[in-house]
Amino acid sequence: MYVLNTLGRFVANFIKYKDLLFELVKKDIQLKYRNSVLGVLWSMLNPLLMTIVISIVFMTLFKSDIAYFPAYVMAGRIIYQFFAESTDFALTSIQANSSLIRKIYVPKYFFPLSRVCSSFVTTLIALIPFVLLMVVMGVPFRWTSLLFFIPLFYLFGISVGAGLLLSSIYVFFKDTKYLYSVFLTIIMYLSPIFYPVSIIPDEFLIFIQFNPLFIIMEMFRNMVLYGTLPSAFDHLKSILYVLVLGISGLFVFYKSQDRFIYHL
Numbered sequence: 001m002y003v004l005n006t007l008g009r010f011v012a013n014f015i016k017y018k019d020l021l022f023e024l025v026k027k028d029i030q031l032k033y034r035n036s037v038l039g040v041l042w043s044m045l046n047p048l049l050m051t052i053v054i055s056i057v058f059m060t061l062f063k064s065d066i067a068y069f070p071a072y073v074m075a076g077r078i079i080y081q082f083f084a085e086s087t088d089f090a091l092t093s094i095q096a097n098s099s100l101i102r103k104i105y106v107p108k109y110f111f112p113l114s115r116v117c118s119s120f121v122t123t124l125i126a127l128i129p130f131v132l133l134m135v136v137m138g139v140p141f142r143w144t145s146l147l148f149f150i151p152l153f154y155l156f157g158i159s160v161g162a163g164l165l166l167s168s169i170y171v172f173f174k175d176t177k178y179l180y181s182v183f184l185t186i187i188m189y190l191s192p193i194f195y196p197v198s199i200i201p202d203e204f205l206i207f208i209q210f211n212p213l214f215i216i217m218e219m220f221r222n223m224v225l226y227g228t229l230p231s232a233f234d235h236l237k238s239i240l241y242v243l244v245l246g247i248s249g250l251f252v253f254y255k256s257q258d259r260f261i262y263h264l
Contacts, residue, residue: 090163
């Protein structure tokens, strides 16, 4: 009964302040491109340009034989870029809005949540050049491509949980930002963005498989590029990552939010 009452209050509070969340998301997007000439267009050009550079290097120097390699790379870049950008953006969200937190009551979790949501919007925009690249490369359209939102939904949940956790820690430990930048570099190399998993030796494969982005990338690519549905076990692993990070993030954030004011 306590859990249901708590959940009911949470939902009611969310509905009451939902307009504020929309405004925060809009503000985050505006701030992100405030000094940019290209604006939101950069969200489409950035992954496309990076894909071109990586594809040229690996297709000419390393002779990659991955089917639809440029699209393979761009899919990996989009997944990684969303996770890296949204969580790094959410990390400083409480500190960045300290003046507002001191003045009025605002559901504090709205700040990291809005950062993840704004990054999700720009990620959806980045899918436009990805689709165009698929068309140019002659990737056949399959009905499984319509399920692209499933791995993105998992990734969104993982990013929200990580964002809540990181934003809570950063308030008390500012060096988190520097440590997390190193962590993101490790995650990037542990993610099969521009290499196939088949080249990883068996003794190191376990480290790749424990990376939550690994299963998301494989699921997204298999659905969109190769017309393969993920197994039930893949879905269960993804849901487990969402639950573990989501519950951990919510628990840490809930337990520490009342002390934020003393460290802002």
